[in-house]
Amino acid sequence: MLKKFKNLQKILFLWSICATSSFGIYQFENGIPENFTTSNTSKLILENNIVKDGKQSLKWQFKKGDKLNIKKDIDYKPFVKKQKEKSRVSYAMWIYNKTPINDKLKVEFKKDNNVKSFFEVNLNFVGWRTMWVQFDRDMQGTPEVGMNNIEFTAPNVDGEIIIDQIIPTILIDPRHNARDEQVNFINIDADNAPNAHWMALYKNYNQIKSNDTVASITTNQIEGLKTIENKLLKDILKNVAVNDQIIAEKNKQLSLYKQMFLTTPQVVEVYDKQLKKENLEKMNFLQLQDFGIFMRELAYMYNSTDNPTYQKQIYDMFIDGLNYMYSQGWTKGSSQGTIHHLGYTIRELYQSILLMKQPLLKNQQLQKAKDMVSWYSALGIIYTPDNEIKGVNIDVLNTMLPGILTAIMLNENPSVAAKQLEVFNHYLTTGIMYCPGLVGGFKDDGSVFHHMQNYPAYAKGAFEGLTPIIYYIGNTPFALDENAFNKVKKSLLMMRIYSNKYNWLLTLSGRHPNGKFKIPVDSFGYAAFGLKNGIDKDLAQAYLRLATKSKFKEISDNYKAENSPNGSWTMNMGSLQLHRRDNWLVGAKGFSRYLVGNETYKKNNLFGRYMSYGTVEILQGSLEKSGFVQEGWDWNHYPGTTAISLPFDKLKSSIAQVDVFSGVEEMLLSDETYSGGNSLNNNGMFAMKLHENPKYNGSHRARKSVFFFDNKVVLIGTNIINNDKQNETHTTLFQNFLPNKTIKAESKSINNPTVIVDSQNNMYKIKEGNIVYKKGMQNSLDQNVGTPTKNNYELAYINHGTSPENESYEYSILIKGNKKQQEEFKNNNYYNVVQKDYNAHIVEDNISKMRGYALFEPISLKDKYINKVDTPSMVLLQPQKDKIELSFVDPDLRLYEGIDFTQYTKDGAMKEVSIYSRPWNKNDSIAHTSTLIINGKYKVNPNENVKVEYENNNTVLKITTKYATPVKITLSK
Template sequence: MLKKLWGTMFLLSSIYSYGTTIYQFENGIPKNIKSINTSRLKITNEKYKDGNHSLKWNFNKNDSISILGDVGYSTFKDGGKEKARSSYSMWIYNKKPIDDKLIVQFKKNGIVKTSFPINMNFTGWRTMWVQYDRDMTGTPEEGMDEITFIAPNTSGEILIDQVIPSVLIDPRHNARDEQVPFVNLPADDAVNAHWMALYKNYNLIKYHKDNKPLTEKEIVSIKSIEDKFFNEIIKKVSVNKDIIEKKKEQLKEYKKINLEFIKRLVIYKNITSEERENIKYVPTKEFGIFLRELGYMYHSTNNIKEKNEIYSIFQNALNYMYDQGWTKGSSQGTIHHLGYQFREIYQGVFLMKTPLLKNNNLEKAREMVTWYSAMGIIYTDPNSMRGINIDILNTMLPGMLTAILLNDNINKEAQELTQFNKYLTKAITYSPGVIGGFKKDGSVFHHMQNYPAYGKGAFEGLTPIIYYLGGTPYGIKGVAYNIVKNSLLMSRIYSNKFNYLLTLTGRHPNNKFKIDDSGFKYTALGGENGVDKELAEAYLRLTPNGKDANKFKNLGFSPEKAPNGSWTMNMGSLQLHRRGEWLAGVKGYSRYLVGNETYIKNNLFGRYMSYGTFQILQDSLEQSGFVQEGWNWSHYPGTTAINLPLDKLKSNISQVDIYSGVEEMLLSDETYSGGNSLNGNGMFAMKLHEHPKYNGSHRARKSVFFFDNRAILLGSNIENNDAIHETHTTLFQNYLGQNNIIKENKIYKENTLLLDSQNNLYKIKNNEVVYSKDLQHSLDQNTGKPTKNNFELAYINHGKSPKNGTYEYAILIKGDKKSQRNFEKNSNYKVLNQDYSSHIVEDNISKMRGYAFFEKSSLQNDKFIKTIDTPSLILLSPEKDTLDISFVDPDLRLYEGIDKSQYDKNGLMKEVSIYSRNWKGNDGLPHTSTLTLKGKYKLKIGKNVKLKTDKNNTILEITSTYGTPVKIKLIKTK
């Protein structure tokens, strides 16, 4: 049950070291600690933060303590891989609040170089992470040789433990609070402000006394919200004397050690292993589960004695929590990513609202929940909002609602629910650029990209709240509701049924992350005008026998048919195509959209994830051919990439600036990558250019055209200077299961037909094709450990150092025997052009044409288009007297020209953090493209389109933003 962190400690007596030194006070008072009155210093075991002892200091006014020896401060070296800065850390236990400050000074040769104050108006434990060169007064210097504590302007007693004079801490993570409100002020407006700005957010809260009585409807609505919330989290459990006694013993064991937040543990990373047993802790998440279980127990018995005993344990647990510094006003050194560990604590406190109120203990618990949930965010100036951070929806929003529902004053609760509604209504909007939040194409952005794994978490946090508030004056309605609805509905487009495309898995390319059907249920139930039909029927398709399915069926709803058609999500450089029960998707990246997200222990070989990845998905990822064990990371289907051994493909990761973590998120310098859709069909095209961090000579121009159940894939201008490794365009890679297989290894030199194990028929023209079926060896994407599995793999071999390489192949997706025979004879398409400027394909059946214009172009012999002045994607569907057009300018145009800070003095692209880009929150600039058509037409449909004629031509001026398809219908004129 109890977990231990085995950290390391360096116990000082008279030895001092440069670097991470920790004073634990386990072996007496170190000889280098001096005091004006040493008799007032002693070692105690009353309270401690590690080991079993701390230093007790009984002080009088103006007393001081000094720690002699090299402080260990090191000046930050700009330009290196290490971005962390020297910070000071310590724990203080205060028995009684003191209305004054403790001053911490850092001296060199007796002269104060830098210092900071600590507000002492608290009880219990407090800690702080104070960065030397940003948060302190004065100028720190290497070689500082003394730390002095100057007592407050009164007498008192405190305990001191775990003093760390200097430790390297990521500068984004130091957190200010009521004891050190000057720490890391930039965090209040940083990307991670939702985690870090607790002090700021708490102080935004405004409450005004309102004597106006609530209406009966408001009172009933508030009770309805509380009841829904309670019923959603409550659980019936067994309660008896033995179980209650076990909970008492569990708390007794907890109180022997410390309640810790795992993100704080980073400060122990560089210490030795000699005293690891000195650091023992209870993780906050485990403690929250303990509190919630007590809440379950309280509501699972009607025995008053048992209820009182359970509440007594709960209150003692809260008191222990407060004593550990988990209380309003304390940030624990860092609070970064706290929301993931605090959910159960919020729920436990809410379940115990009634006895807390009865015993006059509710207010302190409510303030604690209000502080850590950052509930004050709801008072953010609406004019400063630019969308909502997904982490807030995922981990903080339920805590905010909990804080509101913990009010014992119904008028105050009503005011905060009203403010909560105003905040969500304003925040749930379309965010600009690539910053987090919702996008018009249905993308849910986090980490500056379309990120379904975080979208899932956002829906899990937000949609129950839409349900709780639904049907009340505080419900989410109108535009905000429809934005959430649209994004939910799109999540079942890029997934099939629950697994989303491999290229959308971010730093987790495995089969563990799936969309969650509960979001459809909750949002349907929270509909503005009763249950939402679309969402209810989408839920029934996903989960026809789910626990809530009968509720919808009894209301007359039935499962929707599988969505069929083609969808463009250019904020994610993504094209989706569905027929029957299958999904095909293709994805790229650009100078605005990162191609991969790789951490030290995640997605180590993910460089090629967005190199035009083309995946066919039916049922689960495994059933569709992917398992990560044994997967060849050089061969994502559809990609054109250099076939590197995994030791060379593995990412070389570093922290490139103070805005990012230790990660890799590479950008291209190309603006052209995106899709287009028209009348249920679609296309995709990209200019692929690998980042110079690896091989900046690798380029290709790639396109995909979807016509019904066929996909045509073209490549041109494939080139790089790698004379050692071949370049491959991967056709498919499919997991074959655990059974023994007959090995195959074939090379096809000319036109080739291949039927893969997924029943997709590939027709490849004029390329060398390599096919193998074997036990495939690889490395785990997280750990780098060897993996293996049976796979089939097919790819087009462009050879080493290709120049002007090309490919052409077509796929019949999930065809029956008859359609496969017909496809073998005639695949019913024509390639009209395939070069540097454009790829043009016509479907012989529908007569639809797709144009991937990589450059502005003038066509000599095309039936429809004469000129286009903008690199674009165009789909044309001609009828007898009409012409349907879908036009896309795939350049998101978040900035014009080049971002000079991304290039070195030689004009070579550097690795930069997407978080550091000053254009990341820019709105896309509108751009007007001029398309000249042969023949005369008049405009029937076309928003943001102007038409004029010139001789026998029709000139369309088309204005678009964010790569959004512009739909146009023209009528022929004589």
């Protein structure tokens, strides 16, 4: 572990070489600066024992009302709008108190002896505290360029404070300044911002009803509390060796830690970006997570021995560690300057305190530790009024729930714990059940939203955080509400649909297209215990199919693994259609004016612009076994997409922080509302109007459709157009990694029609389009950092040439067919294209007679089934002996009507905006009634979403939809 710390220092040193900021910092290592002056009644003394970094800090001994001045231009620069840098100038410093002072320190910023701005710091604390105060927003007054004096006014009592790390001006993302008990006026808007779960510690702590109890605690509740605590401890506890040598090593390690600056990666990042290397070298950082792991190891040791001498030594060490942590400012009421993303780094510390609950309680040391856990875990968030709960944030589920439950279980009074568990359940239920628009949480189609989109990488974390909680409180009176449980269950089960077996589709990987993320198998087992009584059969069987070895004996003893799921599923909140047979999955994905097409950060997914351009991806086994390896992958050619093939330097995203709602990222929208899927009788379809965001090439458009019939897929594209005269436009058939290192290079053009079998044993029958096939070493760039990569690949695409004008394609795929099926597929036309043009793509399967309609415009048809529709829609229709089964989708999510004019320039051009800033992103879907006229008269099975009329011997269906949810209808003759 010591090596780990040394490596951290080396990394910081190397990073700091690249730092460009000239911001100053006062660390007092070379004495008291000459520009520090004070009142005659004050003393400035160098302090050697209590320091935040290095070997010296500054002690100010003052009489009431004394002044301390730092006379030098502080380098204040006002924020300039419309620039790429969205960070704002803040003031930062650390203060240490030996004893609390029930008054305030005033900090003023003067220009030629005139006060321009100021703030005050509450001094009622012990230990170190810091504050990051933004000049333009958090201070009183109006800051000006040229401010040249910082003046501290002592409180109205005699006393002393110790000061270190004064940073007059430092750039900080305005979302990240955090208020606390010392500076409770900072960034108040963060209490209701998208990152409020991290930042609203002050608000949340003050919502806690610490003395609230159940009216009368029951025997079942008492037993339930014991059950929850036992499950928690069993899940956390680990037996370890304990002897004199190990205890001595831990003592030595703690002595080392106590000389370090206990902090988080978020704080280090801010310092690293802007301080000079000589300043950083004095900051001997200790990461909070490393310290938490150390404390948890002590707790393991305490619980692994019955030797009272060892237990006392370990307990004394543990208390010494807690006191060090408190003195560093890691205590109730302190926000460390910024507190965002804390949950990732503090969970081990919470676990250590829970494991040490009994000795802490016995020695009257529990309350302070519990208060600390309650503060940093945001326990008070569970008391949020219902009207303020707008969904459930994935970060809360992933990182904060364990801390909240720990804080509840640290209560000495079981009646308080029982009441807080009831409130906890209500908070979770309300958040899970409320999920309109793009609000984070669980959608009715099984999507899990974070960053305003269906995001499996974050859903994984949500399940890993939430399902153990569901397990702990399950089979007790405090089990999760049934409706909320079922919503979580559906989303968890859908994860195994869009994953096969453990990897999800590449197009769903967000900003992490690396093939490394996997389905959280244990979450299925944990969630299976979430009922008030018993085990959920569906989750248990799904768990057993996925688990290589069951960790839940109750499941493996009583259930059998499910068969691999087969069928077709529509997830239009993700603009996603899924189709499964045997052990393979094929998925199609798009984007729209509501759903972003990519998420790109400065060091993530740099070339991911085309991820959702109608991707059609076949997955059997891992991503690598299915043809994807990041090294060598050509980012221009996601399978199924229609895109302009660009040199990588032009494909690379141009990223900026477009407003204060977002980070430095790119999340582009289209202006089209038509993108999504439909399902009927285990078959499905997908269609989209593709329009590239004008940030790159707003002339690029296409109309695309995909029809899934059993193990065959039909893909059609029309009206492909753009104005790029230098680069070709391609519709990619497939791109597959070839693990054999001795591949013979090959490149050829193929006339249509033709048949190609790829290395994954999928047969492509191309009826229309000029085909290019390549095989051999393929060069690319790393998606994170842009360094060269290469690998053997095969690639096939339809070449639409440069500046395509109303180009088109048509091809079909036989997925994983045997030789007999491939011969039949090659020689027989199993489908019939009824129409393919600007208005509609209509395809009929000659085997099932199912007909799929991608109706891009309101249209009257010369069709044997459909006469007319007044809404762009998708219809799947299958005639039976004496009836017709039909599924209808209006793919427009309808989060708003008309045009969002804030997304356009004065000239009417669409511009890049942050999805987080959209005024409509929390809107509920607007119900819309579409009129679909069917040839002939039919009776319609009762359906609350369908009204029936008859007109000229036709059946008029008035179909009401929300959230692009398919409506199933049965028509009887």
